[in-house]
Amino acid sequence: MIRNTKTFAIGLVMLLSFALCYVGMMSPNFGNGRNGLNYADDMFNSFSKGSSNFIKESTKIAESQKGININLTIKASSAAEAVKWGKLYSVAGAAVTTKDSSLTVNGDLGKILGSVVSDSEFMYNNDGKSVEAKYGYDAREATNNWNNSFKKIDSALKAKSQFKEEAALSKIVQKALEPGYNYYGVEIKKVSENKASLAFLLCFYLLYTVWYGFGLYYFFDGLGITVSKPKKKVEV
Template identity: 70%
Template structure:
């Protein structure tokens, strides 16, 4: 005896699911440029559009400029002597007097210039220019950006312990607006939403339709098999 209760809806369900699988196989093929499949292409596109909307370097520079003339004098600790030496290079290039002793880094310099140096390096990295940063410090630009972030967090914690909350607020903004996006988006191509509206609309529309495609395929398949959701009958008293 056949388990199919409704051949029409069963056939529609099978057709939708088979076409869904065929489209999926096509999306998984490396035919979307640079050996990427469809999911990788879409992921790269959204990352690029996200990066194009995350350029806050100008805001971070304004924060740095507002701190010029303020002195920063404190000691922070790195996780190793090697990291301490690399941190020291960052702040020395920023114009501060730096003393490195084992894992301790003592910094004495203009707070605004230090923040400005972090912003300038972040701008290079945001535009995927690691070589300009590497030429300043003698080691990898992305590592230097990571070191900026790590050391600025130590400065943030030290300033917080001293109840210098205004300075904490400024260093946090530079981290969030400049250093972190520069590190996280390094290597990602910059694309603006305003210049890629058609691609964005297509991807979002396709995602919506493709999700519904699968859902309706299952719905018609189960309906054809006679598997439906029904309200439970009320028990009579």
């Protein structure tokens, strides 16, 4: 039963307009079949990509490992995957032996990490073709193969108590490989050059949240549903 017609009407109008705005936001009218949420996600990803370039730092880490040899045997999930992993390490200058799904890598850790940093830079700059030219197959798959094989290398280094080498490898994954893979295909945008767009998105998000909250408040107030503190009992 409606107890306050005015606040009920205000709340109803606010909720209906909120719903219409939501439908418009979720429609694929923001370019390339994207809806409003996709557009906002892409925008913020572009902003964050600009502050996630650690290639120079990663290059220094890789160079610090030059001259350190690793000789490890790791296991892929299949013989076909082992061959693809082997291609990565061979191009990096390591001696590679494959047997079924097992892969033995004997080479300079610094050169291997340097090759990963180089591939990560290509991916970060959306240049997947250069990675494909090196290995002869899809760039994202090649980058993912680096990551998967590094998990095995990481465990093998720990087993041999080569903790300094393992730490260097982990840093390369975090600062070069993951950003390169995750931001592949994302356009870099600087906040300083897109202040108006960023301000609009933040203000709209704030307004949209408040809009929905007050819509609910007025709607339920019109129905007589309110929240109040319980009255304190008077002790006799």
